[in-house]
Amino acid sequence: MKSLKVICIALGIILFSCKDKTPKSNPALATIDLKRGDILLCGNPEFGDVSFALDCEYDVRETFDLAISLLHSFEYDEAEKAFVKVIDADPECAMAYWGVAMSIYHELWAPPGPTELNKGSVLLEIAESLPKSERAELYINAISVFYDDWKNKDHKTRELLYEKKMEQIYKTQTDDTEAAIFYSLAITSAADPNDKTYVNQKKAGTILQKLFKEQPNHPGIAHYIIHTYDYPEIAKSALNTARRYAEIAPASAHAQHMPSHIFTRLGLWQESIDTNINSASSAVCYAESLNANANWAQEIHAMDYLVYAYLQQGNNKEVEVQNAYLKSMKKIFPLNHFAVAYTANAIPARIALENKQWKKAANLERPNMEFDWDKYPWAKSILHFSRALGSARSGDISSAEKELETLQFLHKELLEIKNAQAKYKAGQVRIEIKITEAWINLAKGNNEEALALMRMASKLESETSKHPVTPGEVLPADELLGDMLLILNKPEEALKAYEMNLKGHPNRFNGIYGAAIAEKQLGNSEKATSYFKQLIELSKNANSTRPELDEAKNFINVTSI
Template sequence: MLTRRRSAGASVLLGVVCWLVALPAPAQNATLGTINFPNSGAPAAQPFFIEGVKFLHSFEWEDAADRFRKAQQADPGFALAYWGEALSYTGGHHYPMQQDISSARKALVKLAATRADRLAKAPTERERGYLNAVELLYGEGDGQERAQRYASAMGMLSERFPDDDEAATLHALALMRTARRGQESTRVDLQAGAIALRVFRRNGNHPGAVHYIVHAFDEPTRAIVGLEAADVYAYLAPDAPHALHMPSHIYVQLGQWDKLSGANERSYAASARRSEQKQLRAIEGEAFHAMFWLHYAYLMQGNFAKADEALALAGRHAKNLDAGSNRSGQYDTMVARHTIETARWRVVDVAPILAEIKTAPDRLRPGVVGSTLLANALSAGRLGNAAAAEVAAGGLRDLEASMKARKAAETKQVEIMVLEADGMALLAGGDRNAAVKKLEQAAATEESMNPPSGPPGEQDDDPPIKPAHELLGEVLLEIGRPADAAKQFAIGLDRMPNRPRLLLGAARAAVKVSDQATAQLRYRQLLNLPGGGPDRPGLDEAKAFAVSPSTPAGR
């Protein structure tokens, strides 16, 4: 938790919001959507309890716990107030859950010392069902076993009380938490999504329904199913920064860059405002998370001036001593992404990174270090500096070796970056065939991974910041293999719709192979890019093609 300081100096935080959007200050009672949760608590406890449940649904854990503790103070015998506080100590939307089991069990012990005594405090069968489920969540067994037992208990509760939207939506979330996101979770995601959609049809302002729909359909081929709920959630809970951000997971899968930037502008502003209200030394994590996504949105829109501003602001936040290493790492990833997406190629001194890979690899965040080295390799390759590209590629190879020696859980992202850097070094050195082979390996490895759930490279199990199919397609196009390039751009667009460089590459490849229909489609998509800015790659080229499609465009 961030350190707090009671001083007027904290007011400086609000100044960083001014360049984004001016939003009204929240009312005293949070605006978080609408739920109906009948319970046996005293009237004085009701506002706190209902607000706590709403905060739970929007993953605002600290605020939820605070409200449930206030409900306990208003009605010390109110069993569900302790249930809610305990539940606030489990986070995440898929397995493995983020849990503070010790704090959760302490919250339950406040109600009564034993499970039997706690259950006896719940006056109705339905409330005992909620309490029993949370007892299983924090009971015996490993995380997977407890997740399964909790999901089963919530399923039985929902079946017993089919009109209870809270039981239904919490069952949906519990199902997703039994599996790791990706192919393993497809079945439970669809089950959870179906449950949440039923609640959404009954109550279009239910914060849990819209939130869990977004997580259930956070995948390129399914995201369209979650779009209506995402659009509702984008404005449903203006007091919850995480809720304001969450629609991003649908927008990024559909390439709706205007909505993506808007969601994260609002989330950042709300979170920075809350940091001020709490008098924190540094902005809270949700604000930096929103800034990370916002920077990506601006790059995808082709609005480099705004991306420059977002990067500069993130840099100021990252330098705050109270920000922590995680935010510094996110900033370094943003810098690398900025170099690649703007094509402002620059070779930087990576000697300190290379030395640390050799001497203290366990202290490094592989995805962050790898992104920095990849940006250097791509820059060097594009500038024709084969030696510098090879230095960066060598560092990535050492990083991969150190990860495998330590038996790191996730290595594919770095493996792909090694192949991409090797390919660019070979290309800069004139060995086109060897370069293509490396890049083909990178694309094949990336295709075995799930598409990213956000900006590429954000998570350790994401593909890297430069999509492999995009890079391979660009190189194939450059060396005179447009038909092969077209296939790579098509795969890339299936995985990451509306990425401007994929659209441009697909259009150029189509022109080269005389595929007029595809060229018109891709150039038109680039011209009509949601929120499209002046720096979209190939913008003038696309405009020229729209005027005279018979004239070959591009390289």
């Protein structure tokens, strides 16, 4: 276990300049719940190279730069504490208030709620009243549009307004690296999740890739390149950066985890496993410093990617270790977090469905941890989708139809929320509904209707990007389409479905196995052997007991005689 470091110097002990400056705090700060205390990091306290202090006393600039580094690695709580240390030492540093407002914005993560939005608004009002340089004023004005009138403007509208403001800074402050970095993140954050041409992502990536050549040790540049290219079609562009980022910010659990987004997109399972083990270890260390009786959301997020990678190696032994550990968790912090809601439902669902344990999937139960599940309809839908598919594949049509009704209710609930994120999540539940309807119809013997619905689900999924929090769909629709086509004795069409699936989900265990079976049924022994060898190679270090591997070895032995 990595030892906890309490970072002093610029993090905990603020040294004052020779002049006698007595901090005079703004009374409005007393109305805000600001995070204070030592900055808690595990292991090597490095966060890369950043130089961005604006309008602050000289003696607090090192702390300010650390706060920016923490912000760039999404270590939001620690970033806020660092910015607050600057405020406490130099209450007239307007950019420190900007920093706290940025720390509670959470771009690419769950949007801030009313309490956080009100907090940001008050902080920015204070910042606007303080003397500041023209450059600082630009940054403060930019984030202010995100908080202005938040009660009447939806998140997406305010997000786009912020992006436009950052674009203006980027275009006018051509020598400002941080402007380019924050603008690139704003571009990616504001991207349409249904845009499969990735216009925003490619635009942001062009800016960031150029900057990374000039500043290869900057945490924000490396981090945002990974997020920008976190899609199967463009992930290769971020591979070198992914392998570098964990070295830049070794003290960040999120930085240790982030490379696995690209490794997952490219099917590099062992690299994903290694980096998520490091991330989870760092997250445990951090949690122990705050609450020894609870688990940090970042650890659970890393577990989702870890289990996904183990499953693709056929390593059920390690998968069950992680699942048992997940079941032992009772208290999580932050108390309610989307990544936790998603992962807690996805891990047991993936295990049952990937192993084709249909009765186990049909009987999955809600995770036993303290959590407000009703806030997360999409995460809840994963449980009911797994039950529905497991029931349909087990021949229990009545139970499958009951689960379908729940999915339809959750879909309606998401549509009624009427914001961009809820619309996206409703789209994901709609895909689950179509898949469920397809397999219920197959169980009833309505083969043509089943295929039509499964093709529709596949099409819908192909038109929608992966959510940034997930390693991938619980089961890809193309893969399920291939499974259905094999059942209906259509191996040629099944092979096309599996091949399409493997383009977007390389090195998936079940995708490779399905392609092998399709080739086998088509009488293409050489190609079937090639796929079976890929499957064996994929699992060579896993000590796997998956029956598909025995089938692969037997086929190769027989055909080699």
